[in-house]
Amino acid sequence: MTRRRQATWWWQRPAATTSPAPVRIRPGGTAWLGAAGLGAAALLRSSFAASEGSGRFYLLTAALAGTWAGGALGAGAVRWRGDRWRGRPGDAAVALIVVPAATGAATFAAFYSAARVARRHRGLRRAIAGVLRYADAGSTPLVVLIAAGSGVAEELYFRGALWSGPRPLCTTTLAYAASTAATGNPALVLAGLVTSVIFGWQRAVTGGVMAPAVTHVTWSMLMLRYLPPLFLHPDRPEAGAAAGGPP
Numbered sequence: 460m461t462r463r464r465q466a467t468w469w470w471q472r473p474a475a476t477t478s479p480a481p482v483r484i485r486p487g488g489t490a491w492l493g494a495a496g497l498g499a500a501a502l503l504r505s506s507f508a509a510s511e512g513s514g515r516f517y518l519l520t521a522a523l524a525g526t527w528a529g530g531a532l533g534a535g536a537v538r539w540r541g542d543r544w545r546g547r548p549g550d551a552a553v554a555l556i557v558v559p560a561a562t563g564a565a566t567f568a569a570f571y572s573a574a575r576v577a578r579r580h581r582g583l584r585r586a587i588a589g590v591l592r593y594a595d596a597g598s599t600p601l602v603v604l605i606a607a608g609s610g611v612a613e614e615l616y617f618r619g620a621l622w623s624g625p626r627p628l629c630t631t632t633l634a635y636a637a638s639t640a641a642t643g644n645p646a647l648v649l650a651g652l653v654t655s656v657i658f659g660w661q662r663a664v665t666g667g668v669m670a671p672a673v674t675h676v677t678w679s680m681l682m683l684r685y686l687p688p689l690f691l692h693p694d695r696p697e698a699g700a701a702a703g704g705p706p
Contacts, residue, residue, distance in 0.1 A: 484623070488534035492620060495530020496634070499523055499616075500641040507589075507642045512596035520605045527612035530620065537619035541666015559661060559670040563677025566657055570650070570682065574689055577646075586646035588690040594683045606683055610675035617655070618662040618671045628659040654678065 484492075506519035531537055544551035577583040594602055617631045624630055632655040639651040658671035 484535045484620070488620070491530050491533035492616075495526050495533075495616065496638065499526045499530070500638045502526060503638060504641040504643075507593075507644065511593045512598075516593065517598075517601060517605065520609065524605065524609040524612040527609070527616040531612075531615035532620075534620040537615055538667040539669045543666060554665055555667075555669045556673055559673035560677045562657065562661070563674040564681065566654065566674065566678045567681035567685075570653075570678075571685060571689075574686055578689055583646065584690065586644055587686075589644055590647050591687045591690050594687050603680065603683060606679045607676050610679045611672050614658065614668045614672040614675055618658055619668045622659075622662055628656070628663060631659055632656055 502519055502523040506516055506523060509516040509519055540551065540555055544554065574587060577587060594606075613635075617635055621627075621631055621634060632652060635651045635655045636648055639648045642648075654675070658675055661670040661674060662668060664670075
């Protein structure tokens with residue numbers, strides 16, 4: 460009975476009771492992380508300067524995902540899951556897949572509700588629309604593929620190789636905010652701060668990048684599917700009315 464209670468309510472336990480082993484960086488790994496971080500920030504900025512749906516945009520975003528993943532894998536071994544899940548496939552499936560997917564859906568619901576309010580503010584509406592215009596142009600399957608790959612690659616980097624030190628949650632959240640700041644889009648920076656806390660919390664509790672990666676991809680796919688219709692006309696106060704929302 461005790462074991463079953465612990466398996467069911469693992470997410471309510473303090474992160475300190477499930478602290479993972481420190482990430483081991485290979486010799487020269489810090490240089491990999493630094494180069495990847497700077498390169499990714501430059502690629503992210505360039506991708507937002509590209510025309511939506513263009514070949515240049517797809518090339519830049521694919522290179523961005525490759526840079527995150529390459530920097531992480533070049534720096535050292537990435538922990539996909541904590542040791543606590545070895546020999547417990549049932550609990551691992553719930554903790555690393557089911558709950559993260561539900562968390563991604565809940566995170567999307569919160570963002571969707573916030574977006575319905577933010578679209579009434581002209582500045583916020585235009586900032587969010589500036590991000591979503593890339594999701595609503597060009598090849599939908601390619602956009603989905605790149606978004607999913609980028610989500611996993613970012614988790615490999617931020618919740619994988621970069622997850623170290625006494626306060627990794629704060630470190631990785633600030634690092635991600637700094638990288639997104641290169642775009643000059645406040646909506647993207649704010650979204651990055653919120654999601655980094657959620658993904659980081661999952662990394663701290665589960666001991667690996669699998670759970671935050673599942674949450675990240677789930678959240679991204681739902682955002683791509685349901686958020687763009689709210690911002691069809693970013694220059695008009697009634698943006699999103701065509702999607703069934705209030706003016």
